Structures are given as C-alpha cells and as structure tokens.
Amino acid sequence: MSVKYANAVAAVKAMENTLLTRSDIDQMISARTRAEAEAIASAKTSGNDSLEKVWEMLSSYAPDDMELRILLYRNDFHDLKAVLKATIANRDPSVYYISPANVSLEELSRAVSTKEFDILPAHLAEPAEEAYELLTRTLDGQLSDSLIDAAALKAMQDDAEKYGGEFMKSFAALTTVCADIKTAYRCSRNGKNAGFIETAVCGSREIDKLSLVRAAQTGTESLLSFLDTTPYGEAAALLRESPARFEKWCDDKIMELAETARLQAFGIEPLAAYYIAKEAELKNLRILGVCRECGSDRETIEERMRKLYV
Amino acid sequence: MNSIGLALAIIGAACASLFAGIGSAKGVGLVGEAAAGVVSVDPNKFSKVLILQLLPGTQGLYGLLTAILMLRKIGILGGDLADLSTAQGLMFLAAAMPIAIVGLFSGIAQGRAAAAGVGITAKKPEHNGKGIIMAAMVETYAILALLVSILIINNISI
Numbered sequence: 001m002s003v004k005y006a007n008a009v010a011a012v013k014a015m016e017n018t019l020l021t022r023s024d025i026d027q028m029i030s031a032r033t034r035a036e037a038e039a040i041a042s043a044k045t046s047g048n049d050s051l052e053k054v055w056e057m058l059s060s061y062a063p064d065d066m067e068l069r070i071l072l073y074r075n076d077f078h079d080l081k082a083v084l085k086a087t088i089a090n091r092d093p094s095v096y097y098i099s100p101a102n103v104s105l106e107e108l109s110r111a112v113s114t115k116e117f118d119i120l121p122a123h124l125a126e127p128a129e130e131a132y133e134l135l136t137r138t139l140d141g142q143l144s145d146s147l148i149d150a151a152a153l154k155a156m157q158d159d160a161e162k163y164g165g166e167f168m169k170s171f172a173a174l175t176t177v178c179a180d181i182k183t184a185y186r187c188s189r190n191g192k193n194a195g196f197i198e199t200a201v202c203g204s205r206e207i208d209k210l211s212l213v214r215a216a217q218t219g220t221e222s223l224l225s226f227l228d229t230t231p232y233g234e235a236a237a238l239l240r241e242s243p244a245r246f247e248k249w250c251d252d253k254i255m256e257l258a259e260t261a262r263l264q265a266f267g268i269e270p271l272a273a274y275y276i277a278k279e280a281e282l283k284n285l286r287i288l289g290v291c292r293e294c295g296s297d298r299e300t301i302e303e304r305m306r307k308l309y310v
Numbered sequence: 311m312n313s314i315g316l317a318l319a320i321i322g323a324a325c326a327s328l329f330a331g332i333g334s335a336k337g338v339g340l341v342g343e344a345a346a347g348v349v350s351v352d353p354n355k356f357s358k359v360l361i362l363q364l365l366p367g368t369q370g371l372y373g374l375l376t377a378i379l380m381l382r383k384i385g386i387l388g389g390d391l392a393d394l395s396t397a398q399g400l401m402f403l404a405a406a407m408p409i410a411i412v413g414l415f416s417g418i419a420q421g422r423a424a425a426a427g428v429g430i431t432a433k434k435p436e437h438n439g440k441g442i443i444m445a446a447m448v449e450t451y452a453i454l455a456l457l458v459s460i461l462i463i464n465n466i467s468i
Contacts, residue, residue: 010344011351014352265422
C-alpha cells in the first residue's frame, strides 16, 4: 500500500483547522455588517484564503502529479474560452482569465494568436483547435463554449482514467454527470436542436449520451422522466423544484465524495479533497456575500449554503 | 575451530540489527515526513509529533540488543571466541530471525500507524494520545519477537 505524500497529507490536515466550520458560517450569517462577517472569515483562515495560495502549496508537495492537475481542467477550459473570444474580438483576455490553472495566460494567448495549438498541453490542444475553427467559421460563441465545456469533461474523464485513482475517477464521473444533466436541462428549456445538444453534452458511463440527448430534445418533462429511470432520479426531483436546488445537490455530492478522501492517511486524495473543500468554502462565501447584498433572510441563506468539509 | 558455526552466528547477529534497523529507519522516516508537514504549518506541535516519530525507532534498538547478546554469548565482545558447531551456529541464526523479520515489518507498520497518528495530532491535538496508543499497539509484536529471540539465545548451550 502506498505511503506517498505523508508529509503533504499531514500538512493539509493541519490546514483543515483553518477551514470555515458550520458554526463560523452561522456566525457570519448572524453578523450585522459585511465587515463583521469578513472579520470572522479572515480570523479563521488567517490569510490562507485564496485558491492560488492553496494550489501553490499543494503543487509544491506534488509538483509532477498529473492526477492532481485534473482538478484544474475546468479552469483551463474556461480560460481557453475566454482567450479564444477575447482574441477574436480583439479584447484583453486577462480580465477573464481565472487562476489557478495549468496553462498561463501568455501561453494560451500565444497558442490562439499564432494558431499553434500544439504548444498547449495535450488535454487542451485538440479542443482549442476545434473550437477556434468552429468559432471563426460560425461566429457562434455559445456553440463554441459548449464544445469546450464538453471537451473539458471528456478530458477530465480520460485523464482520470489514465492517471487517477478511484477517487479522481469518481470525481470526474460525478462532475460530468452533474454538468451533463445541467446542460441537457438548459438545452431542453431553451429548445435547442439535437446538433447543439449533442455537441454540448459529454456523456459518461453513468448516463448514456444518446439517451440523454434524445430526452432533452423531446422536452423538459421528457428529460426529467428519463432521469427518473437513471440512478439520478433525485436530481430530476430537485430540478422539478428549482435548478438552484439541483446545483446545490451537485456541490453537496462532490463534497460527500471529498469527505471519503479525507479519511485517508496517505496519497493524493486528501490533497485533492482539500482543494475541493477550499473551492466550496469560497463558493459559500460568495453566496453569503450576494445573499447579504440582496437582503435575503437567514432561512434563504442557510438553504443555499453548500455542505462543508469540516 | 568450526568457522562455519561461528560465521552463521555472526550472520544471525548482523541480521538482527540489520533488518530491525531497516524497519525502524523506514518507520521513523515516514513519521518524520508526516511530522515535518505538520510542523511546517504549525511549529507548536513539534513536541507532540516527536513522540510519535520516536515510536518506530524501538525495533532498531531491539535488534541491537539481540545482536549484542549474541555477540557476547559467542565471545566476540569478550574476546574469548566460542567453538561453535554448525548446528549451534544455525541455532544462533534462528534465534535472530524473530526480531529480524518482525522488527523489519513491525517497524514499517508502526511507522504507517504513527504517521496516520500525526494526522490526528494535526487536526485534533487534544486527541494526540489516541494516535500514540494506536501506534504503540504494533510494538507488542516487536516485544514478543524480542522475547523469543532472547529466550532462544539464552537457552543455546555452548
């Protein structure tokens, strides 16, 4: 049995104490002012509050771990979308670039502007070329975005299969299923045609792509009925209530998966789980901030809060 | 003098300290890695994780103790070499095996348990003792092996 990353896992466990707990979140919800809420968060996180810093720390422990990099694929593909559109529209891509990512803004910009997509990492090169060609030919930003989103999910699944353990495979599969359901639901609501849905949906072992596309093409009710026949019947029930509830369910499911990795004493899984936990924490802080700005009541805020890692 | 008997006994003593030492080195090293991870984030936990790091070090000491007992009995330490038959040499070699083999594996296993205990200390320092107890359980088998080795050594008549 592997004892890899004993040092990193122990460090991460010590850092888990700086993650916000349920009682911290409750205090933040009860805080009278935004500044008071922010003070509670910064007292706990003591400056370790950016994903860039967390990623920097994790990658310093596991600099060559391909499995861990899969966590950044969604950012990579988001950045690809941003750079493609910004380059074609002659705008500055840096305002849309998000980090941490596996590819720097300069590298992405150079690849897109010179059309030398081979300089990009393997998971990005082919989708980048395909999306560029599609975007310049059709000028349909939405279609190109959908193609890139589906390619991101496929890359996650393929590389999790290639480099990852059980945890990363499950993470990639769950992320894909949630994204596919979300995409199919939106497509069915907006009456998108079969060609568009087929480009936008990635497909996974859990839910057959063809069946999902067919169901989404027929209409929302048909899609939800199809989901009822899959292991994701719960998702269909939540989508009937509201898409926001479904999104929360997806995030909570990923957090439940991360919790299983937290119990391990060695390996890359606790590191990946910590990154996922930090992402969820930041999402909760964003939701809390927006809810406070909108004057939402305590009950609404609590309902929207994602499951926490600690 | 039967040099084969003596050589077998010396190989036994070497095995006792060698394999048990390797087990301890691997175990202590692993816990050290984990401990360094915790201390890099929270240096105040140094003393707590140090106890856990020491635990897998005992197998090496047991191996050393066994080796010294054997070397003393066969006269290498006293300067008065015993005349050992091949059978007696094999007996010494057999006597070294329990602590050599159990020391190797228990040192590694205890290192893993103690490294996991470092995780407890990192997250919940107040439960540090539980991590120590769990790692210390592995020690039982190293002690049993040491006991068997000593009993055999003591009962080999020269």
